[in-house]
Amino acid sequence: MTTAETEIRTKTKELQTALATLGKRLDDGDDSEILVWVISAVLACAHRPLRHHPEFGRDRRGRNLPPKATPKVFEWLRRIKDSGIRSIICLMHSKELGHYSQLDLGAENLIEFYKTSGLEVRHVEWDDPAHRPSLDRATYARELLRIRTQALRAFDELPKPVLLHCSAGIDRSSPVAAYVFHMRTSADDA
Numbered sequence: 001m002t003t004a005e006t007e008i009r010t011k012t013k014e015l016q017t018a019l020a021t022l023g024k025r026l027d028d029g030d031d032s033e034i035l036v037w038v039i040s041a042v043l044a045c046a047h048r049p050l051r052h053h054p055e056f057g058r059d060r061r062g063r064n065l066p067p068k069a070t071p072k073v074f075e076w077l078r079r080i081k082d083s084g085i086r087s088i089i090c091l092m093h094s095k096e097l098g099h100y101s102q103l104d105l106g107a108e109n110l111i112e113f114y115k116t117s118g119l120e121v122r123h124v125e126w127d128d129p130a131h132r133p134s135l136d137r138a139t140y141a142r143e144l145l146r147i148r149t150q151a152l153r154a155f156d157e158l159p160k161p162v163l164l165h166c167s168a169g170i171d172r173s174s175p176v177a178a179y180v181f182h183m184r185t186s187a188d189d190a
Helices: 003-027 069-081 094-100 112-118 139-158 173-189
Strands: 036-039 041-046 087-090 122-123 162-165
Touching: 003 036, 003 173, 036 162, 036 173, 041 087, 069 112, 087 094, 087 112, 087 139, 094 112, 112 122, 122 139, 162 173
Parallel strands: 041 162, 087 122, 087 162
Antiparallel strands: 036 041
16 A cells, blocks of 8 residues: 555544544534534535434434425535535435435525535535445445546635535545545645
């Protein structure tokens, strides 16, 4: 394993831990923080809206959000924007985006909601590897290479700060954000 791969793997584990810890706090009702900064004021990660909400997230994972969750999604987005976020890279699969279909977001779907709210958005769709038990390591590695290249290109094109999110932030966002971190902080140091 190269030094770069080791650094990316270490950063991935750090982000996975930070996002898992954040998820537990959110599950318990502590929403004082909703982002994990990967590169201060440049790149952040988060869970999808309401993924860890005490009422709408905890025992509802994998199910559609009820219409009464709509104001909470608006509040989540307001807080993201208040944190300075100007762009979003969303790694969610269309099946996951469907969890928001019963909400009145004033847009066709969650991606369009982000856009109509004034954010720049890139949707780099990736089916959650955790939900595919037959996925072998080689296939995952190929997918990760492809997705992180697309996400890095999107990151470079988008106004900063950028929020990168999937659903839980563990199997997709963390390794992709770690790669962006490595590629852009190493390049800045060169």
